[in-house]
Amino acid sequence: MYTVGIDIGSITAKAALLQDGRLISTNLIFTGYNSATAGKKVFSELLLAAGMNDTSGIKVVSTGYGRSSVDFADKAITEITCHAAGAYFLNEKIRFIIDIGGQDSKAILLDEKGKVKNFVMNDKCAAGTGRFLEVMARALEINLDDFGALSLDAQNPAQISSLCTVFAESEVISLISKGVARENIIAGIHESIGSRIVALAARTGLTTPLMVTGGVAKNVGLLGALEKALGFKPDVSKYAQLTGAIGAAVLANKL
Amino acid sequence: MAEKDPAKEKRKIKSVKKMKDIMTNYYIDAKMAEQNGKKVAWITSGGPVEPLIAMDVIPIYPENHGAMIGASKMGIDLCQKAEVMGYSSDLCSYARSDISCATVNGGPIGGLPKPDMLVCCNNICGTVLKWYEVQARYFNVPLFILDTPFCHTQFLPEARKYVHRQIEEYIVFLENACKKKMDHDRMKEVGRLSVEGQRLWQAVLDTAMNKPAPLSAFDAFFHLALIVTLRGTKQAVDYYEGLLAEMRERIADNIGAVENEKYRLLWDNLPVWYRTKWLSDKFAAADTCLVADTYTSAWCGTLKYIDENNFIESMAEAYTRIYLNIGVDEMARDVVSMIDKYSADGLVMHSNRSCKPYSFGQLDIQRIVREKRGLPSLMIEADMVDERFFSESQIETRIDAFMEVVKERKSCTR
Numbered sequence: 200m201y202t203v204g205i206d207i208g209s210i211t212a213k214a215a216l217l218q219d220g221r222l223i224s225t226n227l228i229f230t231g232y233n234s235a236t237a238g239k240k241v242f243s244e245l246l247l248a249a250g251m252n253d254t255s256g257i258k259v260v261s262t263g264y265g266r267s268s269v270d271f272a273d274k275a276i277t278e279i280t281c282h283a284a285g286a287y288f289l290n291e292k293i294r295f296i297i298d299i300g301g302q303d304s305k306a307i308l309l310d311e312k313g314k315v316k317n318f319v320m321n322d323k324c325a326a327g328t329g330r331f332l333e334v335m336a337r338a339l340e341i342n343l344d345d346f347g348a349l350s351l352d353a354q355n356p357a358q359i360s361s362l363c364t365v366f367a368e369s370e371v372i373s374l375i376s377k378g379v380a381r382e383n384i385i386a387g388i389h390e391s392i393g394s395r396i397v398a399l400a401a402r403t404g405l406t407t408p409l410m411v412t413g414g415v416a417k418n419v420g421l422l423g424a425l426e427k428a429l430g431f432k433p434d435v436s437k438y439a440q441l442t443g444a445i446g447a448a449v450l451a452n453k454l
Numbered sequence: 455m456a457e458k459d460p461a462k463e464k465r466k467i468k469s470v471k472k473m474k475d476i477m478t479n480y481y482i483d484a485k486m487a488e489q490n491g492k493k494v495a496w497i498t499s500g501g502p503v504e505p506l507i508a509m510d511v512i513p514i515y516p517e518n519h520g521a522m523i524g525a526s527k528m529g530i531d532l533c534q535k536a537e538v539m540g541y542s543s544d545l546c547s548y549a550r551s552d553i554s555c556a557t558v559n560g561g562p563i564g565g566l567p568k569p570d571m572l573v574c575c576n577n578i579c580g581t582v583l584k585w586y587e588v589q590a591r592y593f594n595v596p597l598f599i600l601d602t603p604f605c606h607t608q609f610l611p612e613a614r615k616y617v618h619r620q621i622e623e624y625i626v627f628l629e630n631a632c633k634k635k636m637d638h639d640r641m642k643e644v645g646r647l648s649v650e651g652q653r654l655w656q657a658v659l660d661t662a663m664n665k666p667a668p669l670s671a672f673d674a675f676f677h678l679a680l681i682v683t684l685r686g687t688k689q690a691v692d693y694y695e696g697l698l699a700e701m702r703e704r705i706a707d708n709i710g711a712v713e714n715e716k717y718r719l720l721w722d723n724l725p726v727w728y729r730t731k732w733l734s735d736k737f738a739a740a741d742t743c744l745v746a747d748t749y750t751s752a753w754c755g756t757l758k759y760i761d762e763n764n765f766i767e768s769m770a771e772a773y774t775r776i777y778l779n780i781g782v783d784e785m786a787r788d789v790v791s792m793i794d795k796y797s798a799d800g801l802v803m804h805s806n807r808s809c810k811p812y813s814f815g816q817l818d819i820q821r822i823v824r825e826k827r828g829l830p831s832l833m834i835e836a837d838m839v840d841e842r843f844f845s846e847s848q849i850e851t852r853i854d855a856f857m858e859v860v861k862e863r864k865s866c867t868r
Binding site for chain 2: 264276277278279280303314315316317318319320322402
């Protein structure tokens, strides 16, 4: 049986295809302004790449902020439950997830069956999210993909204390005007996100093994900052950004 | 016109109309007070209203008015007006909307009737002190402040004496303001009616122990108005007798507040006044009833300290030991006992930007509930009146995810 998970996030739309519980294909596109269109596109591209023409009998679960706009899905499930199912699928030992997405960061505690025991999401503000990093990358005129690697050269990470994205941006601009090296500013941004998210995780009963999921997990600099704040190295899957979509496909298997 | 859904009609609480009529008349009377030679006192929601009733003074609650402003979605406009006047956006939205409303006679009822005096009790928060001072200057009327020491772990004899002495001063203040002596027999009668009203209100809330609950916290937010504003009157007693009878009837007829109640939750903090319907529909769609809350039960939570035969003396303790004036450990004990009493499957906390004393300590209470009962809990960040602090899609995701956890957990324990 084929199942598909579609995760419509605030920045990217992801899809994963499972055949009898085995991951066979994934896809990722930018969400753009129309999440319904993004849902259709990420789905049709996924099937095309897998060489499937017939969509009948495929069970679909949607998740993420645009979950309700995927009108062809059999069910919508929140990203919290889907990330838990996805992380458990990728590694059954995982008991804790830190997910850093486009507009949300989440700390999720799992039980031994991979079910959500408890979760906390960031305050309703963009600090510590992918969007926060995008804003900072723009202020620094750096491609977001280079952000992580650049920060590894930091000798003396700057202190970014503001919790508000807009204020943090002005803080960054004033650091730039003071002539602070870019890599130190970027490392400072990563450290501020890392400590903020670890505080969130501590409130949720932080435990190990811990996996970092979400698109921001691709940023090596941020992973380093998280490791520093956690005091240990978190688990990261190569499917980090696709965890929610994979989890949705896993849950579609149980419909 | 669309056909009415008979099942939905059956679930509607009939007493609602009576309550609306009583509140309308109450505000009309208050607005006509000057013409009728009556005095009006503005009083804080946790303040001792009984002596006012005994002195025939009409009590007016700026906080009840604040709730009305929130429910009529007029909060942003009035809060912004206060900000233009120079008040910080971090100030309580009841205070902001009341302070600005007084200057423009705005809001859903064209402003509150002018006060002849102000009565401020700080058992609910410290903000009321400055708020009432501002209004005392604005209206140029006398202000009485009743200071109730915070009960970190206990209620000391010194505190009892201190508060009791102030209640005596309060009565003298009222006698001076009204230019007449207090009728102590009448005061005793008002005290008795207050206790009776509170008992009935508790009995109404207790009917939610039934499965399905005949009323939800959202209903309680509405029916609360009388026990706040007209506590100590026969009218409040009669109303709650009727409401209790209706709830018992609903239990007998197996009518629940939520059509297909499968999950039961406890609510903490003030309502999000401008979103009660949205929240109520959101939870009902997940077959969930918010069966009880820490907010509406605060108006009968200190019955255990009241001696109805010695009302004036015992009210010192009752007004000091209310939910917002006790330590977090005791609050957590209250929350856990409500979870048990109403068989709740989880806890929903409103982290209310306006109400600092209510919201401070919620993380600890959440942790204690998790440790003692292993129940999931959810934190919603919002504000009771100022809609600018409500973010729908983020709150929706949190509620959906929380309900997935509650359902999963209940299906495992079944």
